Amino acid sequence: xLKGTAYFAMNSSRFRxxxxxxxxxxxxxxxxxxxxxxxxxxxxxxxxGMPDLCYGCHEGLKKEFSxxxxxxxxxxxxxTTCHNPHTSNHAAxxxxxxxxLCLGCHKEVKEDFKNKSVxxxxxxxxxxxxxxxxxxxxxxxxxxxxxxxxxxxxxxxKGHLERPYLIPPFREKRCLSCHHAHxxxxxxxxxxxxxxxxxxxxxxxxxxxxxxxxxxxKGSDCTNCHSGHSSDxxxxxxxxxxxxxxxxxxxxxxNPILADREVTTKLAGKELCFGCHKEEKKLLSNINxxxxxxxxxxxxxxxxxxxxRKGLISKADEELCLSCHQDTDRxxxxxxxxxxxxxxxxxxxxxxLKCHRPPHYDHPLYLKPQESIxxxxxxxxxxxxxxxxxxxxxxxxxxxxxxxxTCHSMHAAKxxxxxxxxxxxxxxxxxxxxx
Amino acid sequence: MARKKLLVILVGILWGLFxxxxxxxxxxxxxxxxxxxxxxxAGGVNQPLSLFLSEHKQQLIISDTGNSRLLFFDARGxxxxxxxxxxxxxxxxxxxxxxxxxxGKLYVTERGKNGVIIYDRGVNSKDVLAVEGTPIYLAMDIxxxxxxxxxRHKKIMVFNPRLQLISQVSISDKAxxxxxxxxxxxxxxxxxxxxxxxxxxxxxxxxxxxxxxxKRGKERGDFQFPTSIALDPHGNIYVxxxxxxxxxxxxxxxxxxxxxxxxxxxxxxLYFPAHxxxxxxxxxxxxxxxxxxxxxxxPLYRKAEGL
Numbered sequence: 001x002l003k004g005t006a007y008f009a010m011n012s013s014r015f016r017x018x019x020x021x022x023x024x025x026x027x028x029x030x031x032x033x034x035x036x037x038x039x040x041x042x043x044x045x046x047x048x049g050m051p052d053l054c055y056g057c058h059e060g061l062k063k064e065f066s067x068x069x070x071x072x073x074x075x076x077x078x079x080t081t082c083h084n085p086h087t088s089n090h091a092a093x094x095x096x097x098x099x100x101l102c103l104g105c106h107k108e109v110k111e112d113f114k115n116k117s118v119x120x121x122x123x124x125x126x127x128x129x130x131x132x133x134x135x136x137x138x139x140x141x142x143x144x145x146x147x148x149x150x151x152x153x154x155x156x157x158k159g160h161l162e163r164p165y166l167i168p169p170f171r172e173k174r175c176l177s178c179h180h181a182h183x184x185x186x187x188x189x190x191x192x193x194x195x196x197x198x199x200x201x202x203x204x205x206x207x208x209x210x211x212x213x214x215x216x217x218k219g220s221d222c223t224n225c226h227s228g229h230s231s232d233x234x235x236x237x238x239x240x241x242x243x244x245x246x247x248x249x250x251x252x253x254x255n256p257i258l259a260d261r262e263v264t265t266k267l268a269g270k271e272l273c274f275g276c277h278k279e280e281k282k283l284l285s286n287i288n289x290x291x292x293x294x295x296x297x298x299x300x301x302x303x304x305x306x307x308x309r310k311g312l313i314s315k316a317d318e319e320l321c322l323s324c325h326q327d328t329d330r331x332x333x334x335x336x337x338x339x340x341x342x343x344x345x346x347x348x349x350x351x352x353l354k355c356h357r358p359p360h361y362d363h364p365l366y367l368k369p370q371e372s373i374x375x376x377x378x379x380x381x382x383x384x385x386x387x388x389x390x391x392x393x394x395x396x397x398x399x400x401x402x403x404x405x406t407c408h409s410m411h412a413a414k415x416x417x418x419x420x421x422x423x424x425x426x427x428x429x430x431x432x433x434x435x
Numbered sequence: 436m437a438r439k440k441l442l443v444i445l446v447g448i449l450w451g452l453f454x455x456x457x458x459x460x461x462x463x464x465x466x467x468x469x470x471x472x473x474x475x476x477a478g479g480v481n482q483p484l485s486l487f488l489s490e491h492k493q494q495l496i497i498s499d500t501g502n503s504r505l506l507f508f509d510a511r512g513x514x515x516x517x518x519x520x521x522x523x524x525x526x527x528x529x530x531x532x533x534x535x536x537x538x539g540k541l542y543v544t545e546r547g548k549n550g551v552i553i554y555d556r557g558v559n560s561k562d563v564l565a566v567e568g569t570p571i572y573l574a575m576d577i578x579x580x581x582x583x584x585x586x587r588h589k590k591i592m593v594f595n596p597r598l599q600l601i602s603q604v605s606i607s608d609k610a611x612x613x614x615x616x617x618x619x620x621x622x623x624x625x626x627x628x629x630x631x632x633x634x635x636x637x638x639x640x641x642x643x644x645x646x647x648x649x650k651r652g653k654e655r656g657d658f659q660f661p662t663s664i665a666l667d668p669h670g671n672i673y674v675x676x677x678x679x680x681x682x683x684x685x686x687x688x689x690x691x692x693x694x695x696x697x698x699x700x701x702x703x704x705l706y707f708p709a710h711x712x713x714x715x716x717x718x719x720x721x722x723x724x725x726x727x728x729x730x731x732x733x734p735l736y737r738k739a740e741g742l
Contacts, residue, residue: 269587285547287482287500287529293569293586294613324631327651327659327678364482364707364725397700398726399479430700 051077054085061134070135082133102127115183117190120318120350121153122182124333130181140181147173163230168201170229178228187319188228198222208250208257216263224305238306245305252276253304269295273304283359290358290366297359313353321352331412339416345378347410347418355410367405375404396431465735466695468703469513469718472729476517477506480727485572488714489535494518495720496541497729498530505533505543510714515731523554523561534575536596542581544570551583553598564598576619584614584627591617591627593642604642616663616710618672626664626672633658635672635689648689649674656683656691665713667734673711673719680705682721700726 046053051074055062065074073081082101083093094101103110112118121129130149132141142149151158151173161170169177178197180189190197195218204214206225222228225245226236244252253272255264265272270292274281280298283289291297298304303314313320322329329350336342346354355374358366368374376383386404387393393402400406407427408418421427429435474480474497481501488495488510495508495515504522508515521527521541529546536542541554542564551564551573568587575581579596590605591614604625612631619625623640633651638644651658660678667673670687680698682705685691696705710722719732 285529287484287546289546293571295587325660327653330653331678398706400726 051079054079065135067135067137069137069139069141071133071141074134098126098128102133109182112183116185116323117187117319118183119181119189124336146176150175157229160227160230163232165232165234165236166230167228167236187315194221194223194228195219198226208248211257211259213257213263215260224303227308238308240308240310240312241306242304242312269299270297273298286359286362288359288362288364288366292359301358317352318350321356322350328411335411335413335418339413339418342418344410344418465693466719466732467735469731469733470515471702472508472515472720472731474506474517474729477520478502480506480729482724482727483722483729484530484724485532485710486712486720486722486729487532487534487575488712488720490577490715491537492535492539494535496533496535498533500529500531500546503528503530505530505541521556526561531571532573534573534581536575536579536581538579542573542575544573544583551581564594566592572616574617574619576623577621578623580619580623582617582619582625584617586613589613591625593625602642604638606636606644615661618664618666620666620670626666628661628664628674630661633661635664635674635685646689648685658683663710665711665719667713667717667719668715673713675708675711675721677707677709680708682708682711682719695732702730705730
């Protein structure tokens with residue numbers, strides 16, 4: 001047989017075992033020896049079976065891993081499902097990046113990324129930011145009770161607990177009653193549309209001059225007027241209101257409100273707003289006016305009634321801007337992975353409106369008009385020792401005055417310090433060609 | 436039998452070594468930079484939003500938006516000499532788009548103005564084509580039919596040379612956002628672009644949707660932020676992707692053929708390209724609004740065609 005194998009290796013076309021019975025026996029023997037041999041090899045190499053072998057050294061873990069909720073591989077003692085017992089390129093000898101590792105089994109969770117509204121921590125963070133990979137006393141092996149876990153990051157929302165008027169689920173910190181932890185197809189990862197969500201507990205009691213608005217508000221977003229969490233005012237109204245709304249002068253914008261009739265506005269779209277906001281009407285003539293040609297140009301960003309954000313901004317920046325500019329977010333995620341660490345807070349936290357103010361700044365990227373596009377608010381020292389900026393320093397490539405974004409790319413940097421090019425040379429010779 | 440196998444293996448190796456790299460290289464960038472349009476004589480341009488080449492007059496018309504004027508260049512030959520600047524005695528403020536018919540009539544849209552303003556420079560007259568809503572980009576076919584993107588009602592309006600509305604094109608899908616650019620082929624088919632969905636729509640002369648393709652994403656052939664569309668004389672569809680700093684080229688069925696461009700400030704690279712126009716000689720004009728540059732490219736095979 002050995003002779004035959006060697007001959008096979010030399011010239012396969014000449015190797016023939018004519019007897020089919022004998023051929024079957026050879027194949028069976030090869031398979032049997034390899035399976036048995038492999039198993040015996042593995043068993044004989046381990047002194048003690050898993051997980052006791054691991055616990056032999058990692059003594060404290062066994063107790064720690066026996067909390068109320070235990071991750072299935074831990075329960076089954078399969079430490080090597082996630083850890084490589086010998087070496088790894090990742091901390092704690094895990095086999096791959098943590099998210100890749102988790103989503104390798106939790107394939108259904110991977111589907112959540114396809115939803116319209118994805119929790120930023122889920123999109124950009126690590127699974128272990130919220131979940132303990134081994135065991136926990138909280139459901140879904142969360143690192144903390146859900147009541148505290150969410151509010152640890154959402155500190156501003158935590159402050160809203162101090163307000164006098166709270167809706168019950170928020171008062172009881174039952175965030176998951178209304179929000180999905182990972183993603184949903186409704187904004188803010190709500191489990192249902194705001195109207196469905198609110199009306200699942202209580203009906204519409206809104207009235208204007210004694211006329212019920214239940215007909216027109218049936219499918220409306222309750223958070224147009226009310227806060228989903230808490231308020232300083234009875235009725236849990238949003239913190240900021242349009243003057244006409246606060247003064248209850250509905251007639252300034254709306255046609256007379258009648259029972260069981262749709263509420264309509266006096267003029268359509270932005271024309272209604274420009275009736276009072278005459279200064280803003282000038283934006284129409286600007287070269288760079290973000291979506292100003294759309295009928296709903298104003299209400300794309302502003303809520304005409306009230307909001308919990310200054311300027312009646314209707315949504316958080318991330319939801320407001322990145323729902324359309326998802327490619328910018330993707331580029332940024334790529335940049336964050338490449339540069340490993342981004343310190344620029346507005347960029348990191350997706351506070352788009354810190355630098356961009358569409359459509360109020362007539363700039364191609366809607367940047368603030370200052371030469372430093374607002375970077376000097378934080379980078380005070382850098383602003384005093386930097387390369388000359390402003391009208392006196394013109395970028396020879398573009399003819400534009402230099403500002404921070406001439407060298408730094410805020411969303412797609414390739415080199416450290418969020419630079420377009422390496423600062424040792426490549427960056428400088430873009431303009432200083434003689435060097 | 437063995438000979439056949441050997442032949443197959445040999446063909447495979449040869450294909451791997453020479454065939455596929457050749458095809459890939461061809462698909463990568465079969466275009467060259469002809470020139471960067473020199474606008475110094477006109478004092479440079481400021482945030483130009485669009486351009487149009489009048490085939491009848493052989494004039495290149497640039498909407499020099501930031502300087503509130505239109506610039507006319509001689510498009511005969513490859514030198515593009517400045518002919519004149521036109522602002523209608525200061526009446527043109529921030530022009531978005533300008534096209535010219537075979538008689539030399541100019542059709543202009545402006546920021547903040549309703550309607551299409553028509554300048555007949557031959558008899559020095561001005562007229563306004565009333566368009567309810569917000570007209571932005573214009574296109575004109577070889578028969579002098581005028582195509583107007585009207586953003587407020589999310590439609591493309593088609594006017595005949597007598598300025599009678601002959602058809603309107605729109606998308607009934609609720610998820611449709613708006614049209615951002617339009618181009619017309621020789622057969623009168625309308626190619627329209629939707630930026631936020633990353634979709635190209637193809638309509639026949641009657642306005643029936645006959646094809647659509649594209650999506651926003653990160654795969655090859657996907658768009659990130661497409662802003663402008665043009666057609667070459669062969670019917671290939673060129674789409675400018677502003678955020679990828681590239682131009683993607685599709686055949687008439689929507690299959691990606693090649694793409695060109697990369698982020699940069701040097702000649703031949705692209706920095707937030709915003710608008711594209713292709714003339715009948717297959718010259719590709721690309722506006723980089725952010726850096727006030729207009730570059731002219733051409734496919735490598737253009738010379739072979741004697742264009």
